[in-house]
Amino acid sequence: MEMRMMTEGEAMHSAAVRRLSSTVLLTTEEIEFFEGLQNNRAQLKPDEKIIADGEEFTASFLIRKGWAMRWHVTPLGRRQIIKIYLPGDFIGLHVNFRRSAVHNVSALTNVELAAIEPTRILDIYRNYPILAAGLDWSAVRSFNIISEHNISLGARPARQRILHLFLELWCRMLLIEEADDDSFDFPLTQSQIADICGLSLVHTNKSIQHLRRSGLIVFGKGRLQFPDIDAAVEFCDFDARFLGEFRTKRPPHAVLASGTD
Amino acid sequence: MEMRMMTEGEAMHSAAVRRLSSTVLLTTEEIEFFEGLQNNRAQLKPDEKIIADGEEFTASFLIRKGWAMRWHVTPLGRRQIIKIYLPGDFIGLHVNFRRSAVHNVSALTNVELAAIEPTRILDIYRNYPILAAGLDWSAVRSFNIISEHNISLGARPARQRILHLFLELWCRMLLIEEADDDSFDFPLTQSQIADICGLSLVHTNKSIQHLRRSGLIVFGKGRLQFPDIDAAVEFCDFDARFLGEFRTKRPPHAVLASGTD
DNA sequence: CGTTAGTTTGACGCGATTCAACCTTCGTGG
DNA sequence: CCACGAAGGTTGAATCGCGTCAAACTAACG
Numbered sequence: 133m134e135m136r137m138m139t140e141g142e143a144m145h146s147a148a149v150r151r152l153s154s155t156v157l158l159t160t161e162e163i164e165f166f167e168g169l170q171n172n173r174a175q176l177k178p179d180e181k182i183i184a185d186g187e188e189f190t191a192s193f194l195i196r197k198g199w200a201m202r203w204h205v206t207p208l209g210r211r212q213i214i215k216i217y218l219p220g221d222f223i224g225l226h227v228n229f230r231r232s233a234v235h236n237v238s239a240l241t242n243v244e245l246a247a248i249e250p251t252r253i254l255d256i257y258r259n260y261p262i263l264a265a266g267l268d269w270s271a272v273r274s275f276n277i278i279s280e281h282n283i284s285l286g287a288r289p290a291r292q293r294i295l296h297l298f299l300e301l302w303c304r305m306l307l308i309e310e311a312d313d314d315s316f317d318f319p320l321t322q323s324q325i326a327d328i329c330g331l332s333l334v335h336t337n338k339s340i341q342h343l344r345r346s347g348l349i350v351f352g353k354g355r356l357q358f359p360d361i362d363a364a365v366e367f368c369d370f371d372a373r374f375l376g377e378f379r380t381k382r383p384p385h386a387v388l389a390s391g392t393d
Numbered sequence: 394m395e396m397r398m399m400t401e402g403e404a405m406h407s408a409a410v411r412r413l414s415s416t417v418l419l420t421t422e423e424i425e426f427f428e429g430l431q432n433n434r435a436q437l438k439p440d441e442k443i444i445a446d447g448e449e450f451t452a453s454f455l456i457r458k459g460w461a462m463r464w465h466v467t468p469l470g471r472r473q474i475i476k477i478y479l480p481g482d483f484i485g486l487h488v489n490f491r492r493s494a495v496h497n498v499s500a501l502t503n504v505e506l507a508a509i510e511p512t513r514i515l516d517i518y519r520n521y522p523i524l525a526a527g528l529d530w531s532a533v534r535s536f537n538i539i540s541e542h543n544i545s546l547g548a549r550p551a552r553q554r555i556l557h558l559f560l561e562l563w564c565r566m567l568l569i570e571e572a573d574d575d576s577f578d579f580p581l582t583q584s585q586i587a588d589i590c591g592l593s594l595v596h597t598n599k600s601i602q603h604l605r606r607s608g609l610i611v612f613g614k615g616r617l618q619f620p621d622i623d624a625a626v627e628f629c630d631f632d633a634r635f636l637g638e639f640r641t642k643r644p645p646h647a648v649l650a651s652g653t654d
Numbered sequence: 655c656g657t658t659a660g661t662t663t664g665a666c667g668c669g670a671t672t673c674a675a676c677c678t679t680c681g682t683g684g
Numbered sequence: 685c686c687a688c689g690a691a692g693g694t695t696g697a698a699t700c701g702c703g704t705c706a707a708a709c710t711a712a713c714g
Contacts, residue, residue: 186634204544207630212548214540226533234537234634257518271532272487276495278539279463279475285546286591287471290670321692330547332671337694369468373447373495551702582660593703598662600702 146170147219147308148194152266154307162263166256170194170246176239182223183237191247193223198243199319203327204235213328215278216240216301220308225253225271241319277304280371285330290339292368293329295348298356299370315350315357407431408480408569409455413527415568423524427517431455431507437500443484444498452508454484459504460580464588465496474589476539477501477562477581481569486514486532502580538565541632546591551600553629554590556609559617560631576611576618 145153148170149163158166173196176182182200183189200217214235217223223237257264277300284293301318305311320328326336343349348364350357358364406414409431410424419427434457437443443461444450461478475496478484484498518525538561545554562579566572581589587597604610609625611618619625 202540204548206544206548208548210548212544214543226529232634234632235540268487275536275539278536278543279496282475282539282542282546283465283467283473285543286588287465287467287469287473323692327547333693334672334695335670338670341694371495373493584660594661595663595704596702602662 146196147310148196149220150308151220151270152263155269156262156266158262158266162260165260166263169248169252169256170196172247174245174247176243176245178239178241180243181236181238182243182245183233183235185233185236188232189224191249192225192253194246194248195219195221195223196244196246199240200237200243201240201324202235202237211327212330213324215274215281216328218301218304218308219310221274222267222270225267240324281328288368290329290331290335291343293331294325294336294339295343295364295368296370297325297328298349299358299364299368302356302358314359314361315355317354318351318356319354407457408571409457410481411569412481412531413524416530417523417527419523419527423521426521427524430509430513431457433508435506435508437504437506439500439502441504442497442499443504443506444494444496446494446497449493450485452510453486453514455507455509456480456482456484457505457507460501461498461504462501462585463496463498472588473591474585476535476542477589479562479565479569480571482535483528483531486528501585542589549629551590551592551596552604554592555586555597555600556604556625556629557631558586558589559610560619560625560629563617563619575620575622576616578615579612579617580615 145163146167149158149166152158152166153163176198182193185204195217197219200221200223201213202215202217202223203211203213205211217237224233253267256267280296280300284296288296298318302311302316305316310316322336322340323333325340326333329336331339340349340351344351347359348367350359364370406424407428410419410427413419413427414424437459443454446465456478458480461482461484462474463476463478463484464472464474466472478498485494514528517528541557541561545557549557559579563572563577566577571577583597583601584594586601587594590597592600601610601612605612608620609628611620625631
């Protein structure tokens with residue numbers, strides 16, 4: 133909820149800049165240009181749709197504040213949440229086409245959104261190669277995150293699945309400097325967690341309580357804490373390389389990320 | 394296995410060109426340039442690795458013939474196959490970074506591979522905007538395919554999951570003109586199908602037999618057929634829009650695809 | 655003709671779903 | 685200030701889908 137106090141110098145930048153800066157060294161000129169893209173803003177309340185399944189959309193979106201989700205409901209009435217968007221994440225970054233959405237995207241919390249015209253994205257790719265590299269890395273990481281979800285859904289039992297999700301979100305929040313060393317604000321309901329993890333609400337609840345009793349998490353009141361991070365990482369096969377990349381505040385610049393497609 | 398006889402004029406092009414051509418209208422000059430990229434070739438046998446988890450890799454790859462897979466094994470010993478690569482698919486398209494792989498990629502069948510230098514990909518983006526758009530669309534589609542897998546793994550029961558996979562692969566083979574109206578060569582074993590769908594081998598087998606008895610598939614001897622495609626699509630909630638896009642041999646050019654991140 | 659990879663079958667048990675309450679917290683209006 | 689309802693969380697019991705174990709069967713191949 134609250135913007136944490138920044139002890140260092142770059143407190144003023146948007147989450148998106150913080151995220152890009154964690155992978156790519158940006159000049160103040162690039163930062164200014166990038167912040168300038170975020171003028172066209174909108175505020176959303178929980179459950180408001182950003183993109184509706186089937187509709188055409190003509191801009192890319194950047195989450196400035198809050199959480200959002202991409203989701204789908206099957207004819208059997210089950211909802212699958214495909215991806216969680218955090219501050220600094222792009223929605224619909226690829227812009228070379230007329231697009232009609234194949235899933236829904238909607239706000240989970242209060243969300244501040246910036247709509248970015250396709251032409252301005254192209255502009256980045258033409259004139260700001262470093263920024264462009266940052267966007268590319270963003271896309272690669274997005275792919276990797278979904279891949280990990282696949283592994284969770286297909287090959288990890290309930291408790292591991294849930295804890296893996298928790299650690300992933302914590303790492304992503306760390307990257308944008310909105311998490312502490314061992315905890316962060318966590319706005320999801322158990323029902324939403326269930327729909328991300330492909331589990332029923334009841335079983336999700338029981339699994340979470342088991343994790344609590346094991347001492348792996350402290351969870352409640354919109355806050356999530358890991359009393360023993362190493363144990364948690366170990367328990368759910370959380371990829372240490374991801375963790376490493378995500379945690380480093382200033383990694384080797386412009387030479388990172390992991391392969392995709 | 395066999396290259397199907399081409400009745401039309403463009404039989405000579407590689408699968409990759411056929412795939413790009415299905416979304417984007419290419420000039421003969423663009424096609425020639427693109428085919429020229431595929432000089433550096435390698436032949437692989439089943440189970441040979443293309444990319445090994447943890448190792449750095451310095452080129453992108455293009456599958457020219459055969460099937461490959463991206464996979465991961467959990468500490469509990471379960472293998473999850475994250476993605477199937479078909480002829481014309483890129484592996485590791487994003488090239489702006491030094492990359493160490495986070496998953497394994499290996500051949501499922503005999504594979505003919507082209508290694509493409511990062512600089513040549515950049516070349517495409519700089520000098521061949523239409524080709525670049527095709528690659529972008531490729532990446533978007535790749536994301537969408539994995540998203541559908543997520544939905545399957547999280548929200549669809551075994552039979553639907555398996556049939557959905559079958560239809561997806563059939564559509565992708567159609568797109569590169571390696572499938573018939575209602576059937577195609579299908580080299581996966583049931584054990585591999587199980588690892589894609591996050592199911593046990595035994596249960597996969599029983600589900601497949603159920604699908605057979607329902608008359609939704611004819612499956613055996615490396616070949617898969619759909620006696621009643623509409624029924625199959627209906628049964629497993631296969632997205633008709635995807636199907637539409639995939640099936641169209643010549644869709645509205647340069648204005649297609651669906652949003653992502 | 656034996657060996658191996660892949661498929662099939664049956665029995666058993668566990669993990670996850672479903673149904674059905676009940677409880678707690680919080681916001682809203684009387 | 686309390687009453688109420690809505691949203692989220694918790695709990696127990698019954699059920700079922702799917703995993704595991706174990707064994708047999710089939711086809712391809714040397």
